[in-house]
Amino acid sequence: MLDPGILEFLRKFLKDREQAISFCISEFTQDMFLVDVSDSRQEMKKTQEMLLQAADLSLNDQKQVYRDFFSEAFPKLFVTFPQFRRIMLKYGWPPDHLKNIFRTLTFRAEFSDRSFNLRKHPGRMDAKYLSYSELICGLAACEPHVPHGDQTGESRTRYIFRFYCRDPSGKLDFSEFREMVRDIRRCKGFSTDEIDVLNEATVSAKVFNCEEHASLTLTDFLTGVGQLKFRGTSHLLRAPVSLPIRLRENEKMRQTSSVPSTNKGSSTISPPLSPDIGTGARKRTRPTSEAVENNSDIGDSSHIMSFEAMADAAEDDMSFISPSFEDNVGPDSYDYATHVVRVKRTGQVLDVQSLWEFEAFNVSSEANEMLKGLRYFERTVKNDPDKMPMSWGKERVNLAIVWTQIAEIDHKFQKS
Structure with a gap:
């Protein structure tokens, strides 16, 4: 499968071949993906920062997830479902509902500036790739101790609706709502007999002003859960074990599995x-x-x-x-x-x-020196005078000298 970034480029190119597609060189670093939730000076406004703070995922936890994610994704920036499945199995998730969870987490790209917004069809729910931002936010929202109120509760409610809603129209039908009620009763230790589940689902559907054959929208679901008219969703979509605990267990297993040296x-x-x-x-x-x-x-x-x-x-x-x-x-x-x-x-x-x-x-190799020069060309440099982006600044004189030398060498080569 091609990288989604390449697919997006081809989509724009095929749409209008005569239009010039502008681009700039960008270097992805670890700092672009990690969030220090312990920094009190940082304003927690974005959904990712808010969820990571609520889940209490430290920088070390995020680095481990970052490492696991890009060990699977490299050299791409996204993972497919088989890669996602391996990551989640490593974190202790059962394999039964991983396809639904994969589909559930992809919707963050619609409102996150840290994710890659390549899914521009609101009715499309079959995205075949997942970004690091979507993964870490989904893992944070599913933490067992994350509160189910305020902004975190709203984000969790969106994930829950997405998990049970398999209809491309984005509406929850009665059979899917009944499955949600069954899972809530199972989490509470109540009977999951078909008649008991059907009776409670029928009564609960009236809370949203929906009949048995009507569909439930996300807005109505958020309103009903937010006003506490429909209870029990806090039990849904919870990780079987806390992510930081699982990461520490994996690290201990990795250390104990290494064979100690026997050469005294x-x-x-x-x-x-x-x-x-x-x-x-x-x-x-x-x-x-x-x-x-x-x-x-x-x-x-x-x-x-x-x-x-x-x-x-x-x-x-x-x-x-x-x-x-x-x-x-x-x-x-x-x-x-x-x-x-x-x-x-x-x-x-x-x-x-x-x-x-x-x-x-080698950082001093010719190839890396060329990349360093391209980064200098693309970025702004605060100096006297300042170098504007996409220009060589004061180095344009040296660049002209180099090109002159190259031309002389080529001229001698052509003569010989």
Whole structure:
């Protein structure tokens, strides 16, 4: 499946091929997706910030969800249902209603500036992709302790209506409303006998001025729940286990599943990777072959890194894991190696090279220098004088000199 951003571009292009499509270069960073709800200076106005604050999801919790999401989505910014299913199974959700939950969470794109508003057909309810913003907001709204009143209650009510409403018209029919009543009675421990459910659904429908064969709109449903005319929705759409608790359990399982080093003759040094993710340039050092050769005693060598330490360092910095299969298990799961080493027969590790030291990942490589130049061209720079966006500013003279040199080289090449 193509990335939704590409599909949106093609949709605009095919609609009017003669119209010039404007665009600018943008770089997505982790800070664009995470919200520090503990910052009292930040105004909590947007739906995402409000839900995250109510769910008490810390920055560490959000970083873990961010990591899980983009481990599945990369290099795209969205996940499809199979990827969403793997994420939710990891968070302890039962697989029974995940398709309905996936459909439920996609509607946030209609009113969120942090999401990618590519679904511009209000009657369409079969979106096949989900953004990070939609996922984190849905998880926050489903937290067991999130209050069901005020703005959070309204957002939760919208999710609940969406969950039970499968009609593309956006109206809840009586059979779907009856299913909602059945689930409420089950959560309260009441009888779910068909006659009891039908009787209560018939009585409750009159609260919304709806008869048995009429449909219920979202506005009427919000009004009835908000005025406490229809009770019990606070029990619906709750996560089986709190997300922060589940994230801590997953982290403990990940740590205990790692095999400890059994080589008592070698010592492990601190990994040469920055522990912070996405907080600037990574500074790395690696032992040279000369330094290792000079240490004849392996047990006293401080330049020998065990394979376990290198694996932990790579996983702390960035996890390159396979999308895996439906249940996230199986012999076909794999990890990308993030280090290349040479090992002597004596067990000494020589020439440790991390993935980031290769030319393609080197921040000073020609390709990355070109990208840095394009970012400079696209952005505003506060200086004397200021550089306007989409211009080279004072660097245009240097750029002209470079192009002149390139032209001279090409001219000599053509002559030869």
